Amino acid sequence: MPSVGLGLLGCADIAIRKVLPALTPDSGLRLVAVASRAPEKAKEVAVRFGTRAVTGYAELLTDPEVDAVYIPLPPALRGRWVRAALDAGKHVFAEKPLTTNARETAALAARAASSGLALMENYMFVHHAQHAYVRTLLSDGAIGELRTFQAAFTIPPRPAGDHRLDAALGGGALLDGAGYPIRAAQYFLGDDLTVLGASLHRGAPQAVDTAGAALLRTPTGVTAHLTFGMEHFYVSRYQLLGTTGQITVDHAFTTPADHRPLIRVDHHDHQERRTLPPDNQCANTLAHFASAVRTGTPTDIATSVAQSGIVEAIRDTAGS
Template identity: 35%
Template sequence: MTKLRIGILGASDIAFRRFLPALQKNSFFEYTCVAIANFEERNVTKFGDVQYFVSEKSIEKAENFKDTFNGTIYNSYEELLSSDNIDAVYIPLPPALHYHWAKKALENGKHVLLEKPSTTNLEDTKNLLKIAKQKKLAIHENYAFCYHGQVQKIREIIASGEIGEVRQIRTAFGFPYRGSSDFRYDQSLGGGALLDCGGYPVKLSTMLLGNESQITTASLNMARGHNVDLFGSATLQNHEGITSHISFGMDNFYKCELEIWGSNGYLLAPRIFTAPANLKVTLFLNNGQEKVLEVPEDDQFLGSLNHFSNCITDEATRLNTYSEIEIQSQHVHDIFIKSQNGVFNR
């Protein structure tokens, strides 16, 4: 089988550490190139010295990509996207840049794997999906945790009735302050806790409650110095009245967990979102008898790549994925809207 050629926009750390090692284990795609932004494309401060520094740093990182994973280097995003040498593109840029470059990729006939969130607003997400549908191209939002074996194991435990009927879900994802230079604290780059760590518990809650679930309450806490939300919470509810309480933050002690409380027991997954490929994940189940369950090592980035390839080859998977991306964007939009009456500044 001829492999599909995939390129990367931006020599990002996550592309180097997680994406490309997973790609090497995937039989569908072949890595061909990475692009660094030219002067006009670079979305940074206008001061010349900083501009030059960022450019030099990008070149250095791209050279490291080439030395480690081979492939070629393009000195422009536009040049890569218009090239006949790639069939698909991975976009790990800051969120505010997703819509612009994903749109150009789709218009150039490329399948798109986007780092989360798909875009920074519902309208842009819908526009991308409209273009993808018209051109019959795949677009996939890289919430890689969905494809880790522990998620399937959790579904099996729920279905088995080991914890009885699900009464409530609680899930949280947050990490300590990363410093003001991180793009997450820059509103113009699509920063903010909800768009970053908040999307994870929203996505997981939707998977467990069902696509018809709705946002019922939401609260965001803003930082005056950065003009972005630093932490927040929300509640999702499905048609059966089952709720999921989510918490998220990027000014918090580290937490990355899921708890499902049932009529006869509970299940705890303490590393639900960020399990590295070489980690055996541990789940804790208590239904009157405490059980420790081990889930084998699993590369969730590889799982996400496999799903992306299925989006390309299978129309039903592609259409379902469009729907899931829109639902996710709708939920995030609803949290923004519902939190407007309860935004707290710190």
């Protein structure tokens, strides 16, 4: 099938460092234009990736070669431009979180559905083969009945000027790193999760939250213990604790394409260590989005809507 013409709306670091290099012919996407509010930045990125530059986001949305847009803008700016792109008839692939509040996320999902457009939030890790493998272990009864899910994603302090330190741009650990353990809990436990307790830490009254934790529960009583932060030692891990064993996955969320995942399964009297082949979660994610555009394959936008509600519940619970 013809490749999907993709336009970059905003020259963020994650786009240049991770996403654009994965736009191979196999992805089903081709970069046709780069837009920035700074003309020189757009030209620099366009030359680097062999495409053309346009000045300003609005001009990109009128480009007839652009079938879909990738939006890596800071969280507080995403909602406005996701809606503008949908209104222009463009499919949308956007960084996480899609917006900074649940109501806007739900409205954008409904707008995309009513227009027959693909809308996808960029959680790459769910497209890595290691997690499907763990799901199979669970369904095969490798650790008995699941009782508790635990996940942590923490990163070292951010440099000055990072948008994650700016509340006006949608910064903070809850809107950034917390998305990984929350989405992982949804991946294994489903979207129907109730927030039982939560805590957020701020270094100063007007600062963004830099650390937090939450306790969630499914309707059947399985719990999820989630930890996140951005002034920590780097951790990217989840564990599933069952009645007869435990599964542990390290390097779970930002997994390099050349990494050979190690799945550890602990039992009462022995341990199994299973090494899997490398997998490219970024390439897989882009291919999934291209398929959604070309064939109508569903994205997981309903899970994104549910996640935005969980994030708000964590914020409200921590505030109370």
